Amino acid sequence: MNGNHTGSQGARPALTPLEPKADRETVRRHNLSLVLRAVRDEGEATRAGVAGRVGLTRAAVSSLVEQLMESGFLTESGKTFSGQAGRPGTVLKVARTGLAGVGVEINVDYVSVCVADLSGTDRVRLVEHLDNRGADPALVFSRAAAIAARALLSAAEQDLRPMGAALALPGLVTQGTVREAPNLGWRDVDARTPFAEALAALRPDLRRPQVRSENEANLAALAELWFGGLGEARSFLYLTGEIGVGGALVLDGELLRGANGFAGEIGHVSVADDGPLCRCGARGCLEQYAGQAALLRAAGLDERSGAHGVAELARRAAAGEPRALAALTGAGTMLGRVLSGAVNLFDPDAVVLGGIYRDLLPWLGPPAGAELATRVVSGLWPAEGVRLRAASPAADAARGAAALVLQDALADPVAYARFDEA
Template sequence: MSEGNARDSRAGKDTVRRHNLSLVLRTVHDAGEATRAGVAARVGLTRAAVSSLADQLLRDGFLTESGKAFSGQAGRPGTVLKVARTGPAGLGVEINVDYVSVCVVDLAGTGRVRLTEYVDNSAPAPGDVLARAARIAARAVASAQEQDLRPVGAALALPGLVSGGVVRQAPNLGWHRVDAEGLFAAALTDVRPDLRTLPVGSDNEANLAALAELWFGGMGGVRSFLYVSGEIGVGGALVVDGALLPGAHGFAGEIGHVVVDPAGPECRCGARGCLEQYAGQLALLRAAGIEEAAGPAAPGASVSGAGASGATAAGAVGAGPVGTGELERRVRAGDARAVAAVGEAGRVLGLVLSGAVNLFDPEAVVLGGVYRGLLPWLAPPADGELGGRAVSGMWAAGGDRLRAASPSADAARGAAGRVARDVLADPLAYGTAKRS
C-alpha cells in the first residue's frame, strides 16, 4: 500500500469512528438511558464496537454509567448509560430590546443556570449592550463551573436580520451592521481572559426560540410548525420536518414586517403598517391604555435561577415584564379596554397568519413571548380569521393547531441547546484531546 493510500485509509477509519461516537452519544441522549446492548440493537453496530465507543465517551466525560438493566434475556445484565450531567455544556445569550437573558444547558438539554436582567437596550451603543451581556454571561459561566459544567461554546440570540455573525438590521434596537459576535467575544475576554478561545455563534432570536420549542417544548410529534414571538417586535420562524427553514440569506420568518395596511403607522423598519405596529408589545400596551404610565423596566432589574424563565422585575409600568404583566392582569380582570386591545391584536395576527398558513401549510402555529399568556383572548379572533381564510378548510376554531409556546422553551435556551447539539454531533471535537 502506498503512503498516500495508507494515509487515506487512516483518514477513513478516523472519520467512521468520529461518526460512530456521535451516533452512540445521540442514541443514548434520545433514549434517556440505554445499555450497550440496547444501543447496538438500535444503531446496527456490534456490541464490541459499541462498548469501545462507549468507553471512549465515558473517559471523555460525555457519558456516565450506573446500575444494572435486566433485559429478560439470557446473559449478564448491562450497566445503564446516560448522558453526563457534568462536563461540556452550552451557553445561550439572548439580547432583546428590554432584557438580556443567559442560559446554560447540559448535554441532556436541562437548563442548569438562568440569569436575566431587564434593561432598555435600545438607548446604549451596541458595544455597551454586548459588554453588559458578556458580564452576565461570565457570571453564568462561573455558576456553571460550580456545578462542574464546562461551557464549550456560546450562541447569541438577536432580534432582526442576522447573518455571518453580523446584525444587518435590528430596527427596534437601532442596530445596523453590528459585528455582534466579535464585540461580544472581545467583551467576554475582557471579563474572563480564560474564555478567549470560546467559540461564539449567533442567529435570529425567533429561530432559536423555535428550535427550543422543537427540542424542549413537548411538541407531541409535531415537526412542522410556524413559531411567532411577541416581543417589542414580532418575530417568526418556520420549522419544516424538524429543521429550521432559514431562507436564501438566513432572513426567513420576519413576519412582524408583513404589511397589514400600507397607509398604517410608520414602523421603525421604514415601512408603514407592519404587523408589529398592531400586535407588538408596545402597540398592545398603547391600545390597552397602559402606555400612559409606561417607562422602561427598572434599569438592571434582574432575576436568576436554574431554569427560570418569564420572571418579573419591579419597576415602572411599561414595556417588558411589568407592562405585559399589567396587561395580563387587566385582561384577566375583564378590563374592557384591555380585552378589546388584545382581541383586535388577535384579529390582525390571524389575518397575517392566514397568509403564512396558506403559503406553508404548517401542522401548528406556536405563539411565544407575550402572546403565550394572552392566548385565551388572542385565540378566538385569530382562529376566526384563520378559519375563514385558510383555503384548505382544515383550520378549525378551538382546535390545537394554534397553541401557546412552552414556558420551558425560549431563545436563550434554544441558543444554549444549539451548542449542546453541536457537541452531540461531533463529541471528538470537544473531548479530552481537544482540551489538552
C-alpha cells in the same frame, strides 16, 4: 447560517484540523457521534444495546464509549439491566455534570442566559431586564457577557463546564453577523467576536469559547420543537411577541431559513398598506399593531414599561378593563389576519405563539381565531378549531441557543473540547 431549509447543524469548528489522510479518524469521529446520540435518545443504554442499535461490534462500541467517558460525554452507573439476553451490562447515560451548552438571548429589553446540560435540561437561568435600544453594540455585548459570566459561576457550583455558547438576537442574522436589528438600531454588527472577547476578559480562566449566533425567533421555534409539547406536529409557524414581532417556520422538523436568511419575518407582513410607518421602512407592518409597544400604547400603558407593563396589561384584561380588552382584541384581530395569509400559504400543523403572546393568549386567541375561521381557505383548516397554541414555558430562545451548542457537540464530540481550561 445561510442557505435554504437547512437543519440547525451548521458548520462546526474543529479544534484539531483533520489531516487529508485521516480517513480512519473521520470514521471514528462519526461513530463517536453515533454512539453518543444513541445513548442520548435512549436515556439509558448498555454497550450491547448501543451496538445492536447502531450496527457496530460490541468491541468497537466499548472503545468508543471509553473515549466518550474520558472526554466527559458519558457516565456509567453501577445499575445493570436484567431481563436482556447475555450478561447484564452496566448502564450508560449522558453526563449530567461536566459539559454544558450556554445560550444567551440578547433582546431589546432583557438578556436571558441559559446553561443546559448534555441532556438538554435547563440547569441555570439568569434573566436581567435592561434597555438595549440604541445602545452601542460593544456595551450590549459586554453587559451580556457579564450576565453570562455570573451564570457560569452558578453552573460551576453544579459542576457544569461550558463547551461553547450561542447567541439569540432580535434581528436578521446571517453568517454570524446581525445584518439588521431595527429595534436595537443595529446594522451589520458582528455578534460573535465581541461577546467572546468580553467573556474572555471577564473570565480569563476559561478558554475562549466558540460562539454562534442566530435569530431569536428561530431558536425559540427550535426549542419548541425539541422541548415543547407539539406532539406529532413537525411543521409549524412560530410567532413571538417582544418589542418586535419575530417569526419562524419549521417544516418537517427543520427550520426554513430562506434564500437570504430572513424567512419567517412575519412581523413585517403588512396588515394595512396605509398604516403607520415601521422601523423597517414599510407601512402597516404587523409589528405596528401587535408589537409590545403598540399593544401597551393602545391599552393606555407606558409603551416602554416592558415586562412590568405586559403583566399589568394582563391584570387589567383579567379584571375586564375595557381599554385593555379593546387593545388586545384589536391586536388579536390583526394577528389573525396575518396568520390567515400565512396559513393559506404554508398550511402548517399548528401555529405557536410565544413571548408576550403566551401570557396574553386568553385575550388574543379568540379574535385571532375568528379571523382564521373566516379567512383560511375553504374552511379546510381542521374543523375542531384553529390550532393556535401557546408556546411551552420550557421552550425559549435562550434554551434553544444552549441546545444548538449541544446539538453541535453531539454531532461531533471531538470538536467540542471544554473551554474551561485555558
